[in-house]
Amino acid sequence: MSFLSAETRKRAARLTGRRVRRSASVASASLLLSAALTGCAGSAKAGSDAVQASGSTTVAPVASDAAEALKAKGLNITVATQGGSAGGISQLGTGQIDIALSSKPLSEKDRKAYPDTDFVPTQIGADAVGVIITKEVADGGVKGLSKAQVAGLFEGRITNWKEVGGPDLPVFVYDKEPGRGTREVLDKFIYGKGEAPAPPKSANYAIVGGNLETRNKLKSTRGSIAPLSTGFIEGHPDLVAVPLDGVAPTLANVASGKYPMTRPLFMITNGKPKGAAKQYIDYVLSPEGQKLLPEHGYLTREQMGL
Amino acid sequence: MGLTLERPTQAPGPAVPRPSPGSGRGSRARWVWGWAYSGILSVLLTLTVLLGYLVTGIASGTVDWTALLTSSTWSPGNLAFGGLAMIYGSAVVCVLALVLAVPVGWAAAVALSEYLPPRLAKPLRLSIELLAAVPSIVYGLIGIMVIRPFVADLGDVPGGDSLLAAGIVLAVMIMPTIVAVSVDALAAVPGRYREAAYSLGLTRREVVRSAVLPQARTGMRAGVLLGLARALGEAIAVFMVIGRADDRLPESLGDVFSFLVRPGQTLTTKLAGPEPMLAGTSGPYFAALCGLGVILLALVAVATVWGTRGSTGRAVRAPRARRSSAWLRTPKDRLTTFARLGALLLPGALLVGMLGILLARGGAALNPVFWFTASEGAAGGGIRDQILGTLLLLATTALIALPLGYGAGVVIGTRASAKASRVLETLTVAVGGTPTILLGLAGYVLFCTTMGWGRSWLAGAVVLVPVVIPVVALTTAGRIRGMPAEITEAALALGLTGSQYVRSVVIPYTWPATLTGLLLGLARAAGETAPLIFTATVFFGAPALPTGIVNAPVQALPTHIFTLSQDSGAPEAIAQAWGSALVLVLITAGLLSLAVLLRNRFEGARRWTT
Numbered sequence: 001m002s003f004l005s006a007e008t009r010k011r012a013a014r015l016t017g018r019r020v021r022r023s024a025s026v027a028s029a030s031l032l033l034s035a036a037l038t039g040c041a042g043s044a045k046a047g048s049d050a051v052q053a054s055g056s057t058t059v060a061p062v063a064s065d066a067a068e069a070l071k072a073k074g075l076n077i078t079v080a081t082q083g084g085s086a087g088g089i090s091q092l093g094t095g096q097i098d099i100a101l102s103s104k105p106l107s108e109k110d111r112k113a114y115p116d117t118d119f120v121p122t123q124i125g126a127d128a129v130g131v132i133i134t135k136e137v138a139d140g141g142v143k144g145l146s147k148a149q150v151a152g153l154f155e156g157r158i159t160n161w162k163e164v165g166g167p168d169l170p171v172f173v174y175d176k177e178p179g180r181g182t183r184e185v186l187d188k189f190i191y192g193k194g195e196a197p198a199p200p201k202s203a204n205y206a207i208v209g210g211n212l213e214t215r216n217k218l219k220s221t222r223g224s225i226a227p228l229s230t231g232f233i234e235g236h237p238d239l240v241a242v243p244l245d246g247v248a249p250t251l252a253n254v255a256s257g258k259y260p261m262t263r264p265l266f267m268i269t270n271g272k273p274k275g276a277a278k279q280y281i282d283y284v285l286s287p288e289g290q291k292l293l294p295e296h297g298y299l300t301r302e303q304m305g306l
Numbered sequence: 307m308g309l310t311l312e313r314p315t316q317a318p319g320p321a322v323p324r325p326s327p328g329s330g331r332g333s334r335a336r337w338v339w340g341w342a343y344s345g346i347l348s349v350l351l352t353l354t355v356l357l358g359y360l361v362t363g364i365a366s367g368t369v370d371w372t373a374l375l376t377s378s379t380w381s382p383g384n385l386a387f388g389g390l391a392m393i394y395g396s397a398v399v400c401v402l403a404l405v406l407a408v409p410v411g412w413a414a415a416v417a418l419s420e421y422l423p424p425r426l427a428k429p430l431r432l433s434i435e436l437l438a439a440v441p442s443i444v445y446g447l448i449g450i451m452v453i454r455p456f457v458a459d460l461g462d463v464p465g466g467d468s469l470l471a472a473g474i475v476l477a478v479m480i481m482p483t484i485v486a487v488s489v490d491a492l493a494a495v496p497g498r499y500r501e502a503a504y505s506l507g508l509t510r511r512e513v514v515r516s517a518v519l520p521q522a523r524t525g526m527r528a529g530v531l532l533g534l535a536r537a538l539g540e541a542i543a544v545f546m547v548i549g550r551a552d553d554r555l556p557e558s559l560g561d562v563f564s565f566l567v568r569p570g571q572t573l574t575t576k577l578a579g580p581e582p583m584l585a586g587t588s589g590p591y592f593a594a595l596c597g598l599g600v601i602l603l604a605l606v607a608v609a610t611v612w613g614t615r616g617s618t619g620r621a622v623r624a625p626r627a628r629r630s631s632a633w634l635r636t637p638k639d640r641l642t643t644f645a646r647l648g649a650l651l652l653p654g655a656l657l658v659g660m661l662g663i664l665l666a667r668g669g670a671a672l673n674p675v676f677w678f679t680a681s682e683g684a685a686g687g688g689i690r691d692q693i694l695g696t697l698l699l700l701a702t703t704a705l706i707a708l709p710l711g712y713g714a715g716v717v718i719g720t721r722a723s724a725k726a727s728r729v730l731e732t733l734t735v736a737v738g739g740t741p742t743i744l745l746g747l748a749g750y751v752l753f754c755t756t757m758g759w760g761r762s763w764l765a766g767a768v769v770l771v772p773v774v775i776p777v778v779a780l781t782t783a784g785r786i787r788g789m790p791a792e793i794t795e796a797a798l799a800l801g802l803t804g805s806q807y808v809r810s811v812v813i814p815y816t817w818p819a820t821l822t823g824l825l826l827g828l829a830r831a832a833g834e835t836a837p838l839i840f841t842a843t844v845f846f847g848a849p850a851l852p853t854g855i856v857n858a859p860v861q862a863l864p865t866h867i868f869t870l871s872q873d874s875g876a877p878e879a880i881a882q883a884w885g886s887a888l889v890l891v892l893i894t895a896g897l898l899s900l901a902v903l904l905r906n907r908f909e910g911a912r913r914w915t916t
Binding site: 050 | 568
C-alpha cells in the first residue's frame with residue numbers, strides 16, 4: 001500500500017511539476033510576499049499620536065501616574081521599562097520612543113553614541129539611592145557603613161556581616177545589571193570618576209534588573225544588600241536604608257546635598273519637547289504633577305531648590 | 307494484501323460539495339501555486355532574516371571566536387567577550403533538566419502505555435498533553451514562588467537563585483513533552499510483538515524490556531531531544547530564577563557541585579537581559595551578542611533536527627540477545643511495576659499541584675469582573691486590556707500564519723520530490739525550534755530599530771508568526787501524506803491539473819488538520835513572552851486596542867505576568883500575576899480543546915503536541 005501511494009504521489013508530482021510554470025509561480029509568490037511587506041510598511045507610516053516613554057524603573061511610577069491623569073484629557077501615553085535608563089536613552093537615540101526616562105544624567109558617551117540626536121534633559125525631581133540591607137542585619141548592629149565598607153561589600157571582600165559589626169551571617173550582594181541608573185550612582189559614590197572593577201567572583205552575588213525585582217529579592221534573601229531608590233522601601237519595615245559615612249538619607253540630608261547618593265530624575269527628549277510630549281512634561285513640572293513625586297518617596301524640584 | 311490491512315482506517319474527510327455547473331470549478335486555479343509558494347518562501351524568508359540578522363551583526367564588528375568559546379570573562383566595558391561561562395551555564399541547566407526529567411518521564415510513559423488500562427490511560431495522556439502546552443511564563447512564575455525558596459532551603463543558601471532552580475524549572479517544563487512523545491512511540495509498537503512475548507511466558511517487565519522498548523527506543527529518544535531543544539531555547543522561565551551572575555565557572559570538581567546552588571548565567575538569559583538594547587546595532591559588542599545567538603541557534607537546531615529525524619525511525623536495530631537470569635523474576639517484576647507506576651505519580655502530582663496553586667492563588671480569575679475591567683495602576687483592577695492585547699496579537703498572527711503555513715504544508719505534501727520534501731520539512735522544523743528570544747531580537751532590530759516602528763503590535767504579531775507557521779505546515783503535510791491514494795488516483799484519472807487537484811481535492815481534505823495545527827500553534831504563541839518584551843508590549847498605558855500601526859504598543863498577558871512576578875513581594879501584584887496566569891492557561895486550554903474537538907471530529911486520533 002505504501003509503495004502504491006508513493007508511486008502515485010510521484011506521478012502526481014511529475015504531472016504537475018512543469019518547470020516553466022514552477023518558476024513562474026515562485027516569481028509570483030515572491031511578488032506577493034514583497035507586496036504584502038511593503039504594503040505593511042506603507043500603511044505603517046500612518047502612525048498614531050501616542051507618546052511613548054521608556055527607561056528607568058525609578059521614574060516609571062511617576063511617569064505612569066502622570067500618564068493616567070492625562071488620559072482623561074485625551075492624551076495617550078505609554079510607559080515601558082525594558083533596559084532601564086540606558087535602554088531608554090538608546091531607544092531615544094534610535095528614534096523608537098519620544099521620551100527617555102532616566103535616573104542618571106546624560107554622559108558624553110551617550111551623546112557621542114547618537115550624534116544625530118539632540119538630547120534635551122528636563123529634570124523632574126530627585127531621589128536618593130540607598131544602600132539597602134535587611135532589618136535583621138541592621139538590628140544586629142550594622143547602624144552605618146563607611147565608603148570603604150560599602151566598596152568592600154560590593155567587591156566581595158567583606159563576606160560576613162560580623163566584619164562590619166553585624167550578626168554572624170553571610171553577605172549576599174545583589175547588584176544592578178549594566179545600564180541601570182541606580183548602579184551608576186553607586187559606582188560614582190564608591191569610585192568617583194574612576195572605573196568600577198569587574199564584578200566579584202564570589203558565590204554570593206547575583207544580578208537584578210528593575211527596582212521591583214531588587215526589592216523582592218532583598219526581602220526574600222537573608223543577609224542581602226543592594227543599591228535601591230529609597231522611595232521603594234517606604235512601607236517595607238523589613239528593609240533599611242543604612243546611613244553612609246554617618247549621613248542618613250533623610251529628606252533634609254538629601255535636599256541639602258549632604259547625603260552622597262542623591263540623583264536627579266530626568267525626562268529626556270530629542271530636541272525641545274513639543275506637542276503631546278510637551279504637554280506631558282509640562283504636567284509633570286506643574287504643581288499638580290510635582291505632587292506625584294513625594295507619593296513615591298522622591299523629592300520635588302522645589303525641595304531640591306530648582 | 308497484508309500491508310493493505312495494516313493501513314490505519316481513515317475517518318472520512320469532510321464531504322466535498324458536488325460541483326454545480328457554472329461554479330467555476332473548471333477554471334485553472336492558477337492562484338494556487340502563487341499562494342502555496344508564498345508559504346514555503348515565508349519559511350525560507352524567516353530563516354534568511356534570522357541568519358541575516360546574526361551574520362550582519364557578526365560582520366559589523368570582529369568577533370574573537372576563540373575568546374567567545376574559551377574565555378569566561380564577559381566585560382563589555384573592557385571589550386572582553388568570553389562566553390564560556392554562559393555555555394557552561396546552559397549545559398549544566400540542560401543536563402540537570404534531563405537528569406531529573408528523563409528517567410521519570412520514560413518510566414511514566416511506559417506505565418501509561420503498558421500498565422494502565424486504556425480507560426484510565428486516555429484521560430491521563432490528554433492531561434499530560436495539556437501540561438506540555440502550559441506557557442513557560444507560568445512555569446517561571448511557579449519557579450520564582452515555589453522552587454526558588456525550595457532551593458534556598460535545600461542548599462542552605464540565601465535567596466535560592468541558582469543553576470539548580472533553573473534546572474528544576476526546566477525539568478518540570480520538559481517532562482510532559484518527553485512523556486507525550488514517548489507514549490506515542492510506545493503506542494506505535496504493534497500489539498502482536500507484545501502478544502508474542504507474553505505467549506513465551508515472559509513477565510511484564512521482560513516483555514517491555516525485550517519486545518516493546520527496542521521498537522520504541524528511537525521515538526523515545528526523539529522525545530528527549532525535543533525536550534532538550536525546548537530547554538536550551540527557553541529564556542524567560544530561566545531568567546527569573548537563575549540570578550544572572552556572569553563569569554561563574556567552577557575551577558575544581560568540588561566547585562561543580564557547590565556552584566549548582568549558586569547564581570549563574572546561560573546563553574538565553576544573557577540575550578534576554580538589557581544588553582541587546584545597550585549594544586546598539588553594530589560594533590564588537592553587538593557582534594559578540596550575535597555570536598552568542600549563533601552558538602545558541604546551532605545547539606538548538608542540532609537538537610531539534612536530530613530529534614525529529616530520529617522519530618521517522620527507519621532502521622530499527624535488531625534487539626540484542628539478552629539472557630536475563632531467572633533469579634527473583636516475579637519480585638523483580640513487581641518492583642518494576644511499583645517503580646513505574648510510582649513514576650507516573652510525579653507528573654500526576656505536578657498536574658494536580660499546578661492546578662491547585664493556580665486555582666488557589668489565582669482565584670481572582672474566576673470572577674468575570676477580573677476579565678472585563680481595565681487595570682488600575684501597576685497591579686490593581688482587572689486585566690481586560692491585557693486579554694484584548696493577547697487576543698489581538700493572536701488574531702493577527704493567525705491571519706498571517708494560516709495562509710502561509712497552509713501553503714507551505716501543501717508544497718511539502720504534494721509538490722516536492724521525496725528528497726526536497728525532506729529538506730523543506732527539516733527547514734520548517736528548524737524554524738519551529740528556533741529559540742523565540744532570537745526571533746524577538748531579530749524583530750527588535752528589524753522592525754523597531756531599522757524600520758523605525760518603535761513598539762508596535764504588528765511587529766509583535768509578525769514575530770509570533772514563525773512560531774505558528776511550522777505547526778500549521780507540518781500538520782497539513784502530515785495529513786496530505788495520509789490521504790488515501792485512491793482519491794489522488796481518481797483526481798488524476800479525471801485529468802485535473804496540479805493546481806485543480808490542490809484546490810478541489812487536497813484543500814477540502816486537509817482543512818480540518820490545518821485548523822487543528824493553527825490552534826495548536828496559537829496555543830504556543832499565546833504564552834510566548836520573550837519575543838514580545840522587545841517588540842510589542844509596554845509596562846503601562848497602552849490603550850486596550852491600538853490606534854495606529856507603528857508606535858502603537860499593546861499589553862499582553864505573558865509580559866504582564868513577567869512584570870508582576872518580578873515584584874512578587876507585594877501581595878496584590880502576586881494575586882494579579884496568578885490570576886493572569888490562570889487566565890492565560892484557560893485561554894491556552896480553550897485553544898487546545900478546540901483543536902482536540904476538531905481532531906476527533908475529522909481525523910483519526912493522532913498526536914498533536916511536540
